[in-house]
Amino acid sequence: MPLQHTIQKSVSLSGTGLHTGEMTKVTLHPAPDNSGIRFVRTDVKDAPEIEADIDNVVEIARGTSIGKNGVKVHSVEHLMSAFAGLEIDNCRVEVDAIEIPLMDGSALPFVELIQRAGIAEQEAQREILVIDDSMLVEMKDGITFGILPSNNFRATIMIDYNHPALGAQHTTLFALKDYITDFAPARTFCFLSEIEKLRESGLIKGGRLDNAVVVQDIELTREHIAYIRKLFDWKGPVEKGDNGFVNSTRLRFPNELARHKMVDMLGDFYLLGRPILGHIQAARTGHAANIEMAKKIREHLRKKKKKNEEGASPITFDEICAILPHRYPFLLIDRVLEIEPRKKIVAIKNVTCNEPFFQGHFPGDPVMPGVLQIEAMAQAGGIMGLYGKKFDKGNAIAFLGIDKARFRGWVRPGDVLRIEVETLQDRRNTMRFAGKCLVDDKVVCEAELFAMLGKKGDAI
Numbered sequence: 001m002p003l004q005h006t007i008q009k010s011v012s013l014s015g016t017g018l019h020t021g022e023m024t025k026v027t028l029h030p031a032p033d034n035s036g037i038r039f040v041r042t043d044v045k046d047a048p049e050i051e052a053d054i055d056n057v058v059e060i061a062r063g064t065s066i067g068k069n070g071v072k073v074h075s076v077e078h079l080m081s082a083f084a085g086l087e088i089d090n091c092r093v094e095v096d097a098i099e100i101p102l103m104d105g106s107a108l109p110f111v112e113l114i115q116r117a118g119i120a121e122q123e124a125q126r127e128i129l130v131i132d133d134s135m136l137v138e139m140k141d142g143i144t145f146g147i148l149p150s151n152n153f154r155a156t157i158m159i160d161y162n163h164p165a166l167g168a169q170h171t172t173l174f175a176l177k178d179y180i181t182d183f184a185p186a187r188t189f190c191f192l193s194e195i196e197k198l199r200e201s202g203l204i205k206g207g208r209l210d211n212a213v214v215v216q217d218i219e220l221t222r223e224h225i226a227y228i229r230k231l232f233d234w235k236g237p238v239e240k241g242d243n244g245f246v247n248s249t250r251l252r253f254p255n256e257l258a259r260h261k262m263v264d265m266l267g268d269f270y271l272l273g274r275p276i277l278g279h280i281q282a283a284r285t286g287h288a289a290n291i292e293m294a295k296k297i298r299e300h301l302r303k304k305k306k307k308n309e310e311g312a313s314p315i316t317f318d319e320i321c322a323i324l325p326h327r328y329p330f331l332l333i334d335r336v337l338e339i340e341p342r343k344k345i346v347a348i349k350n351v352t353c354n355e356p357f358f359q360g361h362f363p364g365d366p367v368m369p370g371v372l373q374i375e376a377m378a379q380a381g382g383i384m385g386l387y388g389k390k391f392d393k394g395n396a397i398a399f400l401g402i403d404k405a406r407f408r409g410w411v412r413p414g415d416v417l418r419i420e421v422e423t424l425q426d427r428r429n430t431m432r433f434a435g436k437c438l439v440d441d442k443v444v445c446e447a448e449l450f451a452m453l454g455k456k457g458d459a460i
Helices: 077-085 108-117 176-182 192-200 222-232 256-272 287-310 317-323 370-386
Strands: 003-007 011-016 023-030 037-041 049-051 057-059 065-068 071-073 091-095 119-125 135-138 144-148 154-160 168-173 189-191 213-215 279-283 335-340 344-350 395-407 416-427 430-439 442-455
Touching: 003 023, 011 108, 023 108, 037 071, 049 065, 049 071, 077 108, 077 176, 077 256, 108 119, 119 395, 119 442, 135 287, 144 287, 154 256, 168 176, 168 256, 189 192, 189 256, 192 213, 192 222, 256 279, 256 287, 279 287, 317 370, 335 370, 344 370, 370 395, 370 416, 370 430, 370 442
Parallel strands: 037 091, 154 279, 189 213
Antiparallel strands: 003 119, 011 023, 023 091, 037 049, 057 065, 065 071, 135 144, 144 279, 154 168, 335 344, 344 416, 395 442, 416 430, 430 442
16 A cells, blocks of 8 residues: 655745735644644644644635634645645644735645655555445535546546636546646636625735736726726736736636646545545536535545444354454454455454453553554454465464554544554565554554464464
């Protein structure tokens, strides 16, 4: 499986915020495995952190804003899109104001910032949201989402505006390797009449005619041009466009507007905290629809996971006992949810209040010992390595080593420990596994294990 990434060094960028019109400085810092993307308001007392998570979205008007305990960060979508496009899993984002700067209206400045920092591969594996059955969601105003299973990530967007300069546009992202050159430079767009009304209402104080593609949908008389200059405190040109855009702005792509919709959607969907494996198809979408769809994806996957965990095991308990020599109180596998012999396995352990180790392991505040979590991975790996068409009750597995063990969270009475093990290397009678234990989708333990397969009674 692919590994997680962060940046190599701290880097900063400054620019004007769309909403406040004030200068904002953003500093990206490397972050440890499994920490995710976190925004930190350094201008607020105690520098509160806000996880880049779909559940923390608080506003979706003219951008995506996240917040927690009354502290907000506006306009995170372009930076989140850059993280998604460059496959950055962990980063600490310090911002000294309430919003991320708009820059030129595209994600390219943030892509270039990440490139300047450099990308570092980490030890932990990426957790991917796999879409293995189709979803179709129809919303109001003709907004539609479809998600199809796919061996690779792919996304298609269609837009249709009732304006001759825009018309119908569509674009497809076939692979993330195309993101930097083909999508990140695409700028946001707006209608002149819309931004006039917003500015008249005291909003978008940082909006200018050069940080977006402005669609000319009203007549530009000499008097109106003078009004625009005063309204926006604008010293640059204001001219009727010969292509439907103010100042005849030249598009970076013929379908730049559709491509920017892709940039926004990637950023909004990355608030799920993990990349998606599937083919996303969207029509007439925007930030509100993106966030609504992302929440539906999370809920769909949660329900499916719960249903799988409540379903029947693909192998019987008798088969588990035939493979493993362990018995109560040391058998740590209750059920197998998925298994591909010698490739991967997903199993669970129901951690009850009656576990014998709780009597002596911090009985006043019981937690499951980390070494037993690793033992659960080893037992799951043993089932995976020995089970299959050639399963022979005379076979045995002996574990020879543990590498890269990390403990990242508590496991307490009442938790369901999900054990996921995948083969990294399989050479005749030796195997190397990568394992992790999760509680409520959070990794609490991970390690690599090395084992030898043989016959019962063989000397090691």
